[in-house]
Amino acid sequence: MSLYKLDLSVISQAQVRATLNEMKQSGLTGGIYLWINSQNGKFYVGSTLNFYTRILSYFYLTGAYGILLNAFNKYGFNVFTLVLIAIPDPSKELVLELEQYVLDTFSPEYNIQPFANSSAGRILTSEHKAKIGKAIGEGLNHHSYNGGIPVYLFKVTSQGLELAATFPNLTFTPDGIPGGKDAEPKKLLIFPVLPSTVI
Secondary structure: OEEEEEEOOOOOHHHHHHHHHHHHHOOOOEEEEEEEEOOOOOEEEEEEOOHHHHHHHHHOOOOOOHHHHHHHHHHOHHHEEEEEEEEOOOOHHHHHHHHHHHHHHHOOOOOOOOOOOOOOOOOOOHHHHHHHHHHHOOHHHOOOOOOOEEEEEEEEEOOEEEEEEEEEEEOEOOOOOEOOOOOEOOOOOEEEEOHHHOO
């Protein structure tokens, strides 16, 4: 087991990324991690089999939600210390067991759910339930209704256009925004993609 303590008040996100790369090169890809707020002592515990992808998702705020996301927005990343506990040859069962041990022993304030890898215990308000119901929609507006048309992304090359990606059945609002209650199919939508934007 290896421990990495990354104080974000003194190191940059680029340095965190470099550390994650070094860990990956060494075969230390998974384990548990803690986000510790140095101002109030509150923390969050999570587990992963891929530190690099999981930790970077937090910096883009795509991996954070609920109380932890609010804390990142309120305090910024520079008041947090990121602790990575890397386990050689991690398994999903082992990292979840370690995460559950921390949840049971310390009751981290930023964790919403009492169980590792579970939505059990999450309490939705009536307002939140109504928002979910509205977002799902009914009939033709239901998210699973197949009423859209494909969108094609093309890469511009010296030889012309090359198909880069296809997104089937997208619908658009009258303002051209994807999805939504008033969404309706468009006849054809093509976006040219510059070579530097295709990964």
